[in-house]
Amino acid sequence: MTVKKIGLFRNDVFRWRIEQYKKSLINFWDDLKRRKSALFALVSILVLVVISIFPQFFAPNDPTQRVGASWEPPSSAHLLGTDDVGRDVLSQLIYGTRISMLIGFLSASIALIIGMIVGVVSGFYGGIIGDLLMRITDFFLIIPNFPLMVVLAYTLKPSLETLSLAIAIGIWTQPARVLYAEVLSLRERPYILRAKVLGVSNLKILLRYIIPRAMPIAFAMAIINMGWAIPSEAFLSWIGLSDPTQISWGSMLYYAFMRGSFICGAWWHFIPPGILIMLTVVAFMILGQAAQEITNPKLKHRGFYAL
């Protein structure tokens, strides 16, 4: 009898949680609809995601094949001209979206996971381990993050995964600190204390009450992290630390810089990727900003808080 009751109870909590998520998603959407710029940013990001999943439907040519002479200026055959070995720039740009977005997504996720573990453990459990983790976070704030990324990407040998890891290690401190503050304030809420008094174990409180509550803020941080990760990828690739066989916006800039497109005035090779990086970052920042304002109203008017 009792077993059945507990089972029912769990199911109810689960269903209730799903309801709550649905509600908060609908609320989020309602809030977002009122922000024109955020909506626009969301649409452009979705377009980029679609392009990066199905580049073959959009690209006119194979980005790795020679389809014309070197440095052909933009024409009707090649809308953005060709690069130094005669590859179509537009196709490279479209295929490059995939790697840039993928690295951005991977590193933002890794950074979020590290930040979440550090923030939740040190915010909820505190104690020696929590203190130590926060000290480590402070230490990583002191280490200049872009040189750190360079050193990591350099020592780890270039590939998609190591580049993502290097970027993630460069940017994880911000989500860690934000989530730490959030968990710290959640921990003192009356309903958490009540659960503790009722004898619910710490782990259960963490999984049932704290982490679901901190999820929206983590989500906003993830979007902002993407806005950091994409230019970081471009920077590292431009220095020459990416996998040379993979086309990304950053590596296009690298080739334009190294192989003379830049110095002989072939602007169509390096202007478009730069503009795309710029606009993508703006889109992620506006969306992340909106998400942060909606999920964490305390931070209103703080502007580009997560710089």
Added chain:
Amino acid sequence: MIKAFIMIILGAVFSFILFRILPGDPAKALTGDPRLPLETKKVVFKMFGLDRPLHEQLFIFICNLLTGNLGISFQYKLPVSQILMEKLTNTLILLIPATVLSMLLGIFMGLIAGLFNGKLIDKIITSIATLFWSTPSFWGGMVAITIFAINMRLFPPGGMLSFYGASPSLSNIGDLLWHLFLPMLTYGIIFSGQYTLILRNSLVEVLTEDFIKMAKAKGHTDFEVVMKYALRNASLGLVSMIGINVGYILLGSITIESVFNWPGIGRLLYDAVFYNDYPLLQGIFILFIIVMVASMLVVDILYSYLDPRVRIK
């Protein structure tokens, strides 16, 4: 001070770990050639002290660091600390005016945007600042060179002086300024974006507070209110942001110097990656950590000057 010192030592240990223990080991890079006989490898290992246990190596490394010995660059065959000292002046020649320019621009634009909060001019300035903020600085440099150096031929496309290898002195200061102008302007404009946004947002926040109403009630004009009361409070946010963002300023030094071929620390880092120069990269990394820690100290002091509440503590 002691805390700062401990931070630097910890940073050095961290970079030791990064460079020695991660898969890309310089010792392996040095002796990785399979044709190298085992005896030679052993001799090389002994020469560089790599046969000793790690903790002993770490100890030697820290001792060397304290005496300013950062090893010998593979590429230049000179002591790393000597190269760093040479290039540091060049970096400061570029970075100080450029940072000052970016901050002045940022403060100016942020002030206007904050004053006209919500009006059209605020929206224009914020969007421009957002665009600047998200421009990759190396790309901005490439665009600037294409327009002003290659097409219009107004400024040199790169370098610090017309004669390669010349060192800056009073006699060629005109030449230096001519080379300095474009990188400084590019840096100043691109990096002003973040200062604009930070100052604007903290100004908007401060202007809603009670003491501003009080100042207005006292009969100060709007201009006086902003200059005397709001700006000082808003600059707190700016100063603490700069402390955190020294890493960002260093990024600017890397990208702008690399694009404009400015012979400074940033360009050195770019070259160190290009030529696989392990000791040099490590030296630059440690130098950057020292700069970060030092600037944190400076920010703390500035903060206590601007905010009397901190001083009392």
